[in-house]
Amino acid sequence: MVTATAATPLESELLRLAGSVPDPELPVLTLLELGVVRSVHLRGADAVEVEMTPTYTGCPAIEAMSLDIERVLREHGMREVTVRTVLSPAWSTDDITDEGRRKLREFGIAPPRVRAASGPVPLELGATRTLAADGERTAAPAGHAPGSGPVPCPHCGSDDTELLSRFSSTACKALRRCLACREPFDHFKEV
Amino acid sequence: MTATVPVPTTAALALGDDALVLSHRLGEWAGHAPVLEEEVALANIALDLLGQARVLLSMAGDEDELAFLREERAFTNLQLVEQPNGDFAHTIARQLYFSTYQHLLYAELARGDGRFAPLAAKAVKEVAYHRDHAEQWTLRLGDGTDVSHERMRRACEALWRFTGEMFQPVRGLDVDWPGLEAAWLDAVSDVLRRATLTVPEGPRSGAWAAGAGRQGLHTEPFGRMLAEMQHLHRSHPGASW
Numbered sequence: 457m458v459t460a461t462a463a464t465p466l467e468s469e470l471l472r473l474a475g476s477v478p479d480p481e482l483p484v485l486t487l488l489e490l491g492v493v494r495s496v497h498l499r500g501a502d503a504v505e506v507e508m509t510p511t512y513t514g515c516p517a518i519e520a521m522s523l524d525i526e527r528v529l530r531e532h533g534m535r536e537v538t539v540r541t542v543l544s545p546a547w548s549t550d551d552i553t554d555e556g557r558r559k560l561r562e563f564g565i566a567p568p569r570v571r572a573a574s575g576p577v578p579l580e581l582g583a584t585r586t587l588a589a590d591g592e593r594t595a596a597p598a599g600h601a602p603g604s605g606p607v608p609c610p611h612c613g614s615d616d617t618e619l620l621s622r623f624s625s626t627a628c629k630a631l632r633r634c635l636a637c638r639e640p641f642d643h644f645k646e647v
Numbered sequence: 648m649t650a651t652v653p654v655p656t657t658a659a660l661a662l663g664d665d666a667l668v669l670s671h672r673l674g675e676w677a678g679h680a681p682v683l684e685e686e687v688a689l690a691n692i693a694l695d696l697l698g699q700a701r702v703l704l705s706m707a708g709d710e711d712e713l714a715f716l717r718e719e720r721a722f723t724n725l726q727l728v729e730q731p732n733g734d735f736a737h738t739i740a741r742q743l744y745f746s747t748y749q750h751l752l753y754a755e756l757a758r759g760d761g762r763f764a765p766l767a768a769k770a771v772k773e774v775a776y777h778r779d780h781a782e783q784w785t786l787r788l789g790d791g792t793d794v795s796h797e798r799m800r801r802a803c804e805a806l807w808r809f810t811g812e813m814f815q816p817v818r819g820l821d822v823d824w825p826g827l828e829a830a831w832l833d834a835v836s837d838v839l840r841r842a843t844l845t846v847p848e849g850p851r852s853g854a855w856a857a858g859a860g861r862q863g864l865h866t867e868p869f870g871r872m873l874a875e876m877q878h879l880h881r882s883h884p885g886a887s888w
Binding site: 510512513514515516542543544545546547548620621622623624626627631645647 | 684687692695764766779
């Protein structure tokens with residue numbers, strides 16, 4: 457049954473359905489926009505296997521996502537739904553679609569920047585807040601974590617924002633504050 | 648019996664136990680961290696590690712049985728990760744030493760095509776943030792007030808003797824261990840110097856240093872940690888939410 461052939465029309469439809477499930481923690485995004493649903497394969501007339509990948513290895517939302525996908529596909533006539541978690545290739549914030557980024561921003565979460573090529577980044581002295589050496593308040597976590605360039609405020613659009621903490625309400629977000637409108641906001645950090 | 652343990656299982660347990668035990672230690676900060684942001688940061692780091700542990704332990708067997716039903720001597724984590732949290736500086740020193748090691752190790756495993764490459768490629772991106780977090784705090788505390796400097800110095804000294812053990816070869820991992828150790832020493836020394844701290848001079852292995860966690864020998868606080876971690880599962884076998 458396992459073939460590498462192109463998806464059938466039914467598989468494409470099931471993929472669309474699985475992808476339309478909202479993220480349980482970021483309900484403005486669908487799983488397709490988040491880029492975590494990898495593939496759907498029919499394993500019989502009414503049996504289907506879905507491959508999905510976690511954003512973070514320990515993401516607690518993955519079980520809720522699996523259950524939601526199962527429910528949706530069952531409602532569309534599938535009797536047997538298997539959701540498999542795959543790690544490779546590793547999910548990247550670059551997998552979030554443009555539409556997903558737009559929705560994040562509208563929801564008040566700064567979307568991840570497109571990742572810069574990894575490489576050594578000079579380590580700066582860590583103040584309470586991250587100030588770059590030239591005084592410009594850049595977003596870049598110094599050191600080994602990816603991402604560079606400003607993180608504009610999702611509320612007022614100002615580039616003048618500062619990092620408060622590398623970890624926020626969930627593992628995938630950092631906490632920042634806008635220095636123009638003074639609003640704190642979450643930033644979907646780059647991985 | 649132990650001689651018949653398949654090699655990949657040995658490696659999955661070693662890496663999985665490191666992640667599980669450190670995750671539990673970091674979880675102990677919940678409700679006790681110095682500021683709210685750190686409460687959240689340490690819990691998130693713990694969650695990343697727990698996710699890695701679940702994948703790794705599942706490669707070796709049933710994750711719950713391995714986590715909750717093994718005796719102390721069956722755990723093969725590094726003694727470094729089982730060390731008590733101490734003050735915040737001790738936790739940061741432990742994070743600096745371990746996350747630098749884990750970041751370099753996983754980067755190497757991710758480059759290969761071995762059994763651990765997919766997880767390593769995923770986890771290395773998470774650990775990059777753990778390492779960054781530890782480095783930033785080391786700089787801030789080391790190059791901070793007299794009190795923070797002294798506490799950070801004490802913590803780095805106290806945990807130094809647990810760092811040699813990290814580079815004992817683990818069966819089943821294709822890693823250039825001397826190269827890894829040299830890279831780790833360079834990286835950690837660089838951060839300590841920038842933090843105006845001195846690189847500790849004590850031994851990192853040998854008779855006066857620790858280092859038999861991989862062989863199942865653990866320090867005294869580990870038994871109590873395990874008792875707390877395992878008691879619910881042992882008291883209520885098969886319980887679930």
